[in-house]
Amino acid sequence: MNASAPLATELAPLYADHLALMKRRADEALARGGFDHLVVPSGSLHYQVFDDRDYPYAVNPQFKAWLPLTRVPDSWLVYTPGQRPKVIYHQPFDYWHVVPAAPGGWWVDHFDIHIIRKPDDARALLPGPAARCAILGEPQSALGDHVPNNPEAVVNYLEYQRSYKSAYEIALMREAQRLAVRGHRAAEAAFREGRSEFAIHMAYCAAVGQDSAELPYGNIVALNEHGAVLHYMELDRGAPAEHRSFLIDAGASFHGYASDITRTYATDAAGEFQALIDAVDQAQIAMGQAVRAGVDYRQLHLDAHLRLMGILKEFGVLRISPEAAVANGVSFAFFPHGLGHPIGLQVHDVAGFAENDRGGRIPRPEGHPYLRMTRVLEPGMVVTIEPGLYFIDMLLDEVKKNGHADSIDWARVDAFRPYGGIRIEDEVLCTDGDAVNLTRPAFAAG
Secondary structure, three states: OOOOHHHHHHHHHHHHHHHHHHHHHHHHHHHHHOOOEEEEEOOOOOEOOOOOOEOOOOOOHHHHOOOOOOOOOOOEEEEOOOOOOEEEEEOOOOOOOOOOOOOOOOOHHHOEEEEEOOHHHHHHHOOOOHHHEEEOOOHHHOEOOEOOOOOHHHHHHHHHHOOOOOHHHHHHHHHHHHHHHHHHHHHHHHHHOOOOHHHHHHHHHHHHOOOOOOOOOOOEEEEHHHHHOOOOOOOOOOOOOOOOEEEEEEOOEEOOEEOOEEEEEEOOOOOHHHHHHHHHHHHHHHHHHOOOOOOEHHHHHHHHHHHHHHHHHHOOOEOOOHHHHHHOOHHHHHOOOOOOOEOOOOOOOOOOOEEEOOEEEOOOOOOOOOOOOOOEOOOOOEEEEOOEEEOOHHHHHHHHHOOOHHHEOHHHHHHHHHHOEEEOEEEEEOOOOOOEEOOHHHHHOO
């Protein structure tokens, strides 16, 4: 998708600063690994097993970190400290497929660009010897002696630094928010019209202007009880007899950067389930405001359990205190996933567990196996905040098996079970001061 002229004008100076930052990071990474050159293939197409069709192409994240290019397989980025970076741009002679357009945009003046017509033509343009190159990519991207080696010291440093988003990256992420919000509005309207999950999904894609291969992840479009399946992607073609509730977890892509937004709706605006949604929504806002430099994300997750159990206590679902529900594991039955994750070039962005820029892993809290972020928050990090409450039969049965059935008012559970569950998700930027919610302004813009 092409940027509008005003956005392109805004991005040009931001990109220059971003590229300078990428060079500094690469200089340090190469020094740590003892290499002379950074070589990053964009990735290649490869056939599905026992077939002559390609798997959907996904660009190498290490490549699109440098360039707003996401659909140019068999291309390469080459950087040598002290030299202009080089792009080897694959533009084949091909009448079977659409050929990538000539390079253009705010980035081209910063690179030496070499057009190749065949993937093998890149061989003569890659630096040598290959042993002096840090080559970051998948095995299928190998070309002659240039086989991806993904040196640990280089990858650890670059992935850790990706946690800190540049102003250019934040601008792209804001645009990804705006695109996704278009889809969310269209999806809500389709739900209110009584349409099927598949029809709602198609309305979302049409509004965003992206199909399933372009979206950053498969849309979760869940009506009624389906909201209790955390990654529900079946997309029923027929509308249910009754529309009670709707949970949608869907994002958009913009020049390689992802958005990830979840909302939940009830048909009955005056009903109890809508009141429960409203309570989770207010709690989610407060959780997002707690994103501050120096705060341990693990603590935010644990605090979220207490706050959500407080809501269930208020609504009569819990018979015990929130503290007791967390201590005895009952809270996990209602909130079985993590509070969120880093986001950027990837939906679940890298280095969420990194101890430092040389490696190591910060463990999850005991009893919380699905948390995807364990670091202390720092300025420049963007994380999702996505609390949820669900009525999942399998997990509720475990509560009974573990001897905690008396902790729950099962009649209240039965009242909410037909609605599936609730999740509210925004993306939040950590700064030197107050948190910056990137998602809600896009909804407020109208």
